[in-house]
Amino acid sequence: MSHGITRKWITTNLLLLVLLLAGAEILFVSSQTQSYYNAVRQAIHNRYSSIAGQLQVTGNSETEATDTSQARALFLRSMVEQFDAKDRFELMLLRSGGQVLASSSGRIAGISVPEDYRLALESDNGRGESVYYSTAGEKVMAVTYLVPYAAGDIQAIRLVTSLTLVDAQLTRLFQVSVGVCAAILLFSVISGLFFVRGIVVPLGEVEASTRRIARGELDARIEQEYEGEIGRLCESINHMAEELGRSEQMKNEFISSVSHELRTPLTSIKGWMETLSRLPPDDPHYQKGMEIITSETQRLYDMVEELLDFSRMQNGVKLQCERLDLVAEVSDAALMIEARIAGQGLHLSYEEPELPLPVWADRNRLRQVFVNVLDNAVKYSPPDGTIFIDLLQDGESAFVEIRDQGRGITPEDLENVKQKFFKGKNSVRGSGIGLAVVDEIVRALDGEVNIASTVGVGTTVTIRLPMLGAAGPVPQSRPPG
Ligand code: ADP
DSSP, X not given: OHHHHHHHHIIIIIHHHHHHHHHHHHHHHHHHHHXXXXXXXXXXXXXXXXXXXHHHHTTTTOSOHHHHHHHHHHHHHHHHHTOTTTTTEEEEEEETTSOEEEETXXXXXXXXXXXXHHHHHHSSSSEEEEEXXXXXXXXXEEEEEEOSSOOTTEEEEEEEEEOHHHHHHHHHHHHHHHHHHHHHHHHHXXXXXHHHHHHHHHHHHHHHHHHHHHTTOTTOOOOSOOOHHHHHHHHHHHHHXXXXXXXXXXXXXXHHHHHHHHHHHHHHHHHHHHHHHHSOTTSHHHHHHHHHHHHHHHHHHHHHHHHHHHHHHTTOOOOOOEEXXXXXXXXXXXXXXXXHHHHTTOEEEEOOOSSOOEEEEOHHHHHXXXXXXXXXXXXHOOTTXXXXXXXXXXXXXXXXXXXXXXXXXXXXXXXXXXXXXXXXXTOOSOOSOHHHHHHHHHHHTTOEEEEEEETTTEEEEEEEEEBTTSSSOOXXXXXXX
16 A cells, blocks of 8 residues: 555656656756857857948948959958957858858868858858857857958858857756756655655554454554544544444343343243143143243243344335324324233323324334333333323424333433443343334434433433424335325
């Protein structure tokens, strides 16, 4: 992973920077070369302009045209001999055909017809330029100007200057700019590596920790504290590990409490079976034993049903909804639990409302909701306590309120009672999935479960369901029309 980021950074950022710098370098060097060569060109031209200016004046006072022409030729020849800028330029005179007539350097022989002379002949302004390496291996710029006036046998003036100094300067400039580019590149590499390290190192730690968590070491945490996004990622992973640990612990507690719950009726069944095997069928205890075995078996069956149901519900609650009267459903549930309430010396306060409360719901699931909540109310009620059931309508919602006078739930537990496998500190028995199932079903019916409780006073569970026919969110399972 870490190699991936580094490689990606090199191939994208670094490569792009190298390309950009190379482009800038090429542009810079070529523009500098251009401007330096232009300056040389200008110096040559200035020199030529001054010669041409003097040439124009020469012979103007003469009357004969041939004399004027000769005078100019003479002037040019003397100029070549006394040329005062020999150290910078070489001044040459060319005759028609390109042969050198005279040169300020004194060298005439061996010079072939120069390229710039040919170009001057071809050009419109009588000027030709060439850059080449002289026989001495020196790079030079040569410009030939065709003399605009008749000057004896002289057809052109040629000025040659060395480019060695200019090129040396350009080379220095090139070296400095390459140095600057290298410094920029080095700085980017160092700062980039710092940046990449700032991601790669924490990511490595995150990777190691998540591997440990995946292996089941749920107490693994990322200890180092980082800032920004990486810090938040580490926090999320630590939180995830914490939650995983919590759910693992809850799962273990769930398994142990379920096993315990299953063992109680099994112990009783086993005990009675042993007793019955020694008793004749007409013994008065025989019948009682059979009844207990039957009721304990039923309890086991119900418990296993509840567990199976819960496990099925983990893949989403499947509902078979129909139009129901909430009043009738609550009355049925009350009737079912009434015997248990009376059996435990409790009282039930329920007044059936006269008007129906139509809802769109699954009958069996709804019954499961009421039975679970009422079962808790019975479980946690003190002897002689009363369980109140109220039905209310408010706007587009119907409310079922189940209130007990039991021991209540502490505020810390109240936050978690709807979570699966959660059992409060006050829990007497159960697997911790009752309210989780209630919440899941009611939410699937577009409703809501609210639990209010005061320790020592009692608990009120309020179930809100949308009423049928009222405007509002249409449950997915509602039939068309
Ligand atoms: P269980 O199946 O163990 O009863 P529930 O999900 O129904 O699990 O309830 C979770 C926890 O909420 C219980 O362990 C208990 O601590 C608390 N609780 C639920 N209903 C009541 C109530 N009516 N009075 C007091 N505590 C309750």
